[in-house]
Amino acid sequence: MELGWIDFSKTERSKILSVLDLLSESGTLDELGIAPVRDGFSNLFFPGTTTIQTRAKYFFIVPYALKQLERSSETNPNRVFKALDAIEKSCGQIFLEQNSSENGIIGKRSLQSGGWVKRTPADIYWAGMKRYGIFTGGGLSLSEYIRISCAMKDKKTTLKKLGNRNDSAEENECDDKNAGDLFKMQFWKMPLYSDKWMENLSINLTKAEAEFLQEQIIENCKGSLLACVLEMGITEFLDCESFRDLGAIIDKFPEAVQQDYWLALAFSDFIYVIRTVYNIIISDGKNEAANDELERLKPDFKKSANIDVDFILNKLEVFTNPLLKKFLKQSQELMSAGDIEGLKKCITNREVQLKGTNRAKTTHPGEFDVNEWIGGGELDYRFYNARTIVRDVFESEGKTDVKSE
Numbered sequence: 001m002e003l004g005w006i007d008f009s010k011t012e013r014s015k016i017l018s019v020l021d022l023l024s025e026s027g028t029l030d031e032l033g034i035a036p037v038r039d040g041f042s043n044l045f046f047p048g049t050t051t052i053q054t055r056a057k058y059f060f061i062v063p064y065a066l067k068q069l070e071r072s073s074e075t076n077p078n079r080v081f082k083a084l085d086a087i088e089k090s091c092g093q094i095f096l097e098q099n100s101s102e103n104g105i106i107g108k109r110s111l112q113s114g115g116w117v118k119r120t121p122a123d124i125y126w127a128g129m130k131r132y133g134i135f136t137g138g139g140l141s142l143s144e145y146i147r148i149s150c151a152m153k154d155k156k157t158t159l160k161k162l163g164n165r166n167d168s169a170e171e172n173e174c175d176d177k178n179a180g181d182l183f184k185m186q187f188w189k190m191p192l193y194s195d196k197w198m199e200n201l202s203i204n205l206t207k208a209e210a211e212f213l214q215e216q217i218i219e220n221c222k223g224s225l226l227a228c229v230l231e232m233g234i235t236e237f238l239d240c241e242s243f244r245d246l247g248a249i250i251d252k253f254p255e256a257v258q259q260d261y262w263l264a265l266a267f268s269d270f271i272y273v274i275r276t277v278y279n280i281i282i283s284d285g286k287n288e289a290a291n292d293e294l295e296r297l298k299p300d301f302k303k304s305a306n307i308d309v310d311f312i313l314n315k316l317e318v319f320t321n322p323l324l325k326k327f328l329k330q331s332q333e334l335m336s337a338g339d340i341e342g343l344k345k346c347i348t349n350r351e352v353q354l355k356g357t358n359r360a361k362t363t364h365p366g367e368f369d370v371n372e373w374i375g376g377g378e379l380d381y382r383f384y385n386a387r388t389i390v391r392d393v394f395e396s397e398g399k400t401d402v403k404s405e
Contacts, residue, residue, distance in 0.1 A: 031278065031374070037267065037324075042382045044260055046381065046383070048128040048217065049389065051382055054104035054388065055103075056209075063190045063193070065088060066146075066187075074150070074153075081143075089107070092108070096112070100112075105203065131221070132213070137187040145187060207397060207398075209396065210396035214230045223256065223257070225257050226389075230393060234249065235394060235400045237387065240387070242378070243265070243378070243380045244265065263311075267307055272297075272304075272377060276290050277344060281348060282367075284370075290373070301335050310325075313328075327350045
């Protein structure tokens with residue numbers, strides 16, 4: 001939908017466009033819609049992670065809280081949601097009281113001002129818990145799980161009431177059996193749960209938790225870079241400051257992981273050229289950092305464009321996005337030819353295609369802070385989030401002296 005502009009200053013317009021981008025579908029969050037490839041590689045290397053995950057402890061806090069609520073008598077899903085929210089908030093408050101400067105406390109700023117987050121730990125970690133086999137209820141969403149769990153408890157209560165009214169002992173036995181069968185369903189693989197789990201709670205993993213999480217990732221994410229780091233104890237992973245830095249230790253990994261790594265790094269280099277040109281466009285050529293980067297990158301344009309777009313899209317199973325494929329191939333051709341003006345036009349057309357003329361930043365050059373780099377730089381494929389998880393595991397197992405950052 002095209003939007004009309006009333007009377008905004010350039011600064012106001014810039015802020016509004018940024019907010020609209022945050023509200024957009026995932027395809028445009030990265031300005032040029034390369035998320036399917038970025039996320040495909042991210043899931044390949046670091047399955048179960050997301051960019052908004054913080055500490056590994058939440059892989060336990062959420063199931064602990066939900067198992068606790070499963071065992072309660074509450075059968076109203078809305079009240080269970082509220083209780084879950086209260087427990088998660090309470091955990092955050094405990095962590096703040098223990099160390100207000102601790103990194104990775106979800107909702108820290110909100111808690112410090114007396115509020116709480118809309119995107120809760122359960123929302124953030126749900127997909128990861130399913131991926132690691134911690135939640136064993138199949139493809140259920142969080143809300144579906146809570147509704148089913150409540151329905152099961154309600155059914156059991158009803159069956160017991162009916163059973164108590166029956167005169168037949170045989171019918172009583174049958175009702176009890178049915179109620180018992182319902183509760184043989186298990187939604188969690190969480191052997192470490194205790195009713196006293198909130199006592200002595202810490203954001204750091206216990207040794208048992210670290211070992212369990214490591215085992216789950218290795219078992220459920222075989223062959224991934226993340227699983228290899230944990231299984232092979234590659235502590236040098238924590239010394240890397242970026243996805244690119246992994247190149248110095250990538251020979252420690254299986255051949256298949258190495259091949260995927262170099263493929264992803266090459267794609268990142270290719271996209272970085274595009275993002276550099278993007279920043280030149282929206283700054284109307286006044287972003288000095290982008291101008292300097294372009295001059296540095298120009299001699300290697302052919303090398304940066306030397307990627308197999310079809311192979312990458314097929315490998316990552318990006319089959320339903322022909323417009324993305326067209327954009328990548330056109331950019332590749334223009335980059336190989338050193339046609340910067342053609343590349344600018346291609347990039348502008350792509351953003352307009354995704355957002356419309358009014359919202360596309362490239363159609364409003366010079367209306368943004370010329371010193372701000374917009375749209376991301378090199379792709380990190382969730383490296384930083386994965387490194388935090390690995391650090392939490394290795395620290396708790398005593399495998400490294402590296403402390404949380």
